[in-house]
Amino acid sequence: MSGLNNKAYQKHLTSSRDLETSYEAVRAGFIAMALEKNRRATPYIDGARALRHQIATVNNPDHLLPMQEIEAALLTAAGLSDKAQKHLQPDDKKRAIEHLINEFLRPAGDTFAEELVFRFLLFRGDALGGTMRNLAGALAQRKVTRTIMAILSNAGLRYKWQDGRSGKWFTQSDADVEIDQTLRGLSWQHPKGFRTMLYNFTPPIVKNNVDMCLLHCAPEHIATTAASATAYLALGELKGGIDPAGADEHWKTARAALNRIRDTFAAANATPHLFFIGAAIEQRMADEIWADLSAGRLSNAANLTNDHQLTAIAQWLCSL
Template structure:
């Protein structure tokens, strides 16, 4: 591997970075499948709501069915976040408004009207959760690639479980591990490496998508306050829509510039890298220029498996 220009292992020019049509289409399909997966619980809730609500002979009878009161509040247009700020009377008023203004005018179709309005509010919830779906899918792909490289290299690893916030030893069956992993640790030669996602770096003053540190998980809390512990910092942008590519790059570029400036003030220069899903022609040229001038050390297109394997191998060997 070229020591000072690791990107040359998988790139020959800026053209190699550009996301092609097939990758963009596949990215949109992946997002659609993820949206359907996340929508499944809401659909099941709506079916159950319809079953229970069908016991009512008229809209007012819905008030007597205890099990569906939270769903009535949702159908009234109140999100889970909004409900936390309401008093009991506010919730009652919302349900009564739903019945008077929408369910009673629907006549014998009031149950269908109720279900439609429940799904409308849940659709907003789903839309909110999907805003960062691209980033989540990108992180999962990165995790899976990193673990694959560690596995085939015969290296053991530990990982941070998002639900328990505990570091866990590698599993023989690591299927779906990427759904819960928010940190990864392994040994490189005689030193330990710990990779943490979405961590605030005190020196920079902002959250960084990917932080690789020279420490064990047990040393993380203490050593992440020491700038020299940081080996590499990177930005990961999983949005696939070409229309938002430039905006994602501007955000990443600003974050990377802050990193370089902050560490240079104390005469440190950790490795910096960028991984993006939607990379357009002009954006690719700018990234290539930063690579050639040493502003950025490595980069890869998330949709290109060869590039991802190369940059992840580089990360594992830092």
């Protein structure tokens, strides 16, 4: 299915200006991220508060070493991640804690308890930063998913969804309230056959991860169908970062990926639709996206922060 001469984007875009992210959307995006960061930080704060109470009666840092009930917290304060701790033997853990005590807690004197809690929070905060770097993409995927699910539900179309943790497919039910948090794929019945949307999928022909892939096959046929270039109806890049400072780099990465996808499928005599959805779209970036749309290099595009545009592109995907 060719993306050339496809003017679906004109239903929700009249010029490149429509693609630009407004100041209000940027502000709302930053606030949403801050609120989510605070929500996700709560368990770390609770952990630090509990640690402080657990060592309230300890008056010597050397007495911390045999306290098995806080061993994991001590290892965290020593700079070891949860993943690293799983690979350590008991003697290795003991040496790490001894190093923490000798190098940092003893020199702190009477304030060693505060020093321990501060270090615990420091390294827990580093772990939080890692999860937050992936948060924008996860939130963007969830927003797109909820919109597609709404389009399908409004049309009376039932869907199946794939759990990203188990890989299993489940039939739509009334308990699907928070499935977007772990969902990796959606599938529904189209008048022309089954449609399956996969997130973060690597088509064998591309050999690189693609944010969104729409195939015309049922979930149970993905393994045998995905190798065929003609199985793909649309492939797209989704960038959820809201920071304008990183918008241009995100677009460069996405554009390079889309160009690679286009060339790869063209070599296989296939021309699936290509699309882009982004949260932070600056003027120059919007001009380039519009140029690609006008030239047929892109079939569709939308600003993630604009509900009208997101609904329009989701409806377009469901109609392919």
